[in-house]
Amino acid sequence: MSNIAIEFENISKQYALGSIGTGTLSRDLNRWWARMRGKEDPYLRIGEVNDRSQKATGDFVWALKDIDFKVEQGEVLGIIGKNGAGKSTLLKILSRVTSPTTGCIRARGRIASLLEVGTGFHPEMTGRENIYMNGSIMGMTKAEITRKLDEIVNFAGVEKYIDTPVKRYSSGMTVRLGFAIAAHLEPEILVVDEVLAVGDAEFQRKAIGKMQDVSKGEGRTVLFVSHNMGSMQQLCSKGVLLNNGSVSYMGTIGDTIHTYQSGIIVQNIFKDQDGDPDSLLLFDASVSSSDGEVFYNSSEIMIRFKVKVARKIPSLVIGFNLYSSWGHPLARTDYNDSNDLMTLALGIYEFVFKIPSFTLSDGDYRVVFDVAERNVKCYSTEKSSLSFSVVQDGESNFGNRFCEQVNFKSSLIRENWLSDFYEIG
Template sequence: MSKPIIKVENLSKAYQIGQIGTGTLSKDIDRFWQTKILGKEDPFLKIGETNDRSVKGESNIVWSLKDINFDINQGDAVGIIGKNGAGKSTLLKLLSRVTSPTTGQIKVKGRIASLLEVGTGFHPELSGKENIYLNGAILGMRKKEITRKLDEIIDFSGVERYIDTPVKRYSSGMYVRLAFAVAAHLESEILIVDEVLAVGDAEFQKKCLGKMGDISKGEGRTVLFVSHNMASLKSFCQKGILLKNGLITNNGEIDQVISSYLSQNDFSEFVFENEECILKQFHIQNSLNVETINISNGEDFSFGITMEVKKENPDFGFCIAIYNDLDELVTAINSYHINDDILNINKGTHKIDIQIPKYIFNTGLYNINFHFNDKSGNIFKKMERVATFNIFDDGFRRGNKYSGLWPGKVSIVPKISINENV
């Protein structure tokens, strides 16, 4: 059994909102004496709150992370998952030693190369080549070791023409290309990558994912990767850690962690309002008009929307975007593509029913994003994961007993006619 290369114990990070300090010099000195000299717990942190941005807090101390515990073994590829503000970037900064924890400890065996933000670890006045040597020196590598890797790094980055140009003249894409190439090729035991790869183009992102796979599986190095792209995480990572409001809510196999993340629905009190309309309810009904999230693929079902129009004949419509369990867009339903009469809904409260025919969606978990928009496509407000539904197989496909997942992202049963002897 391999020993952990990263061990995190009771890790917490607190930030103070607004004015820093206790209010008086004497209290600040006493706080410093108690915490830094005597090593006692900071009394100001006892009133801290979890980092839930959706509610108004009572304290000016916010826990970006609270009581985090996990182990990562050598060679693991781990996806860090969570919504914006969940604490993902804070965790990576703590692991990279960019900032220090408020409480708890991190034990790391080996050198860490991290790519957290565009230009992390680069000196803007130095050339690309000089920054490669600078990053290698920071990792503790000798000049000969860096030189041996130099051509490989430059070739992977694709910025050879500008390698002797100061990086302050690089575009964000060039920055990321070179920064990733440096972090991935220099000899560190642990590679930490934040969402910064989203800056690069699709081809380079694919190239980076392939390289990270080689690093983890081929070279036995450990990779921590933050991304909102579930397909990338599922294809590359074996394990996952799910964060919500600074707390770990799931830690295990990547498939199970992704499913847990996508099934989250934060609309416990679901009302969205702007100047023109209010979305009061979004629910899913099966063929018996029973509200549920579990739908057989062999039955029709429907989306039910309740909204209030606050102005007479406003120029508004809506879009329902449906995503699969990899967070890939499967289809979108836009009111402007269906019925122009939606533009002439009178002022008042309305219920809208959208019928979905059977054998369209393949088995699996689906999430719905919803937004109001005008005819030009301008979005008033985008709401993520207003509803979740699960499609299960009814056991019959095209009239025959069928076992297992039907291939593909959609499931269509067309009517087919055959004209013989023509």
């Protein structure tokens, strides 16, 4: 007996831009009749690839194009890609929210989906009534739902509001109840989109733990979409990378994240001149990882840059600030933190700063350089910045716990990460 839980076969989805339907009732009926007989859509048009960076020149676009892969039973598959890559469209087709233009999906067992906040909920019905309604849609009996009711309510943490209409729930309460229903009503396949990001940190940890139990303990299949690479690394065993509606890579979750990040890390190096060539000039900067193109918690992160000192400046500031993805300052360091130097002789200098392993938690970071004449003039601008993303090392949970503490404290302290600097010309 095959252990394949889901099989995507030549799945494509085409959308019309700016219009709905074929234009006339007779054509709509012809399209419906062709679909009923299993024939190809007679009005199918050759469309463009779904590339948001380019202006559309036609009336149709392929949100998905020729998707072919299989998911084994008990596997946790992470689906990764930029916004607009086709992730949510693929899950909607699997959940039968919409139908594919071409191809078919073969799935074994009941599918529970959590695609958007409030998916499948009737706003006028209470939380309790929505639990029974969702369970019935999945084919469960009233007795089966009643047996799971207390567990669902406790997990969602909405005991006080379980008999209140869902329309009065906050988005966080709604997604907690929705996930609890999807995860506890014993589906063979659990489909979860980015919607978990709506919940708070405590609920996200509970949800990830529950998905691990569902997949490993109960042998059920999970499809997970998220932009949080740390959660992907922690939860998934395999990954699929979508790009402009097509599968560009499929493999282990670590290799998939590696491929994804190597394509999206932008501005991790610049060679443009920034500053005043007659005074101070910042150029040729880069940020790199000891693990190659992927920045893990356990990686040593190295920041290099060059500065040209063209005239004698009594008091120099040469260093950088580290910011989180939210713009919060985390740490600052300067070339003279570990010595008493206040200035440098004329010349070109290379600076090397090393951020030790297990210093940063998973997330996005920005390095903003600060090259200035103290209290007089700043020679660096917002353009002189680098960005990189850190993912959790799957083999080390200690690193992430330690990093949360460091990130909490680092905005209050002055870090000394200078490894060396030397004159090169």
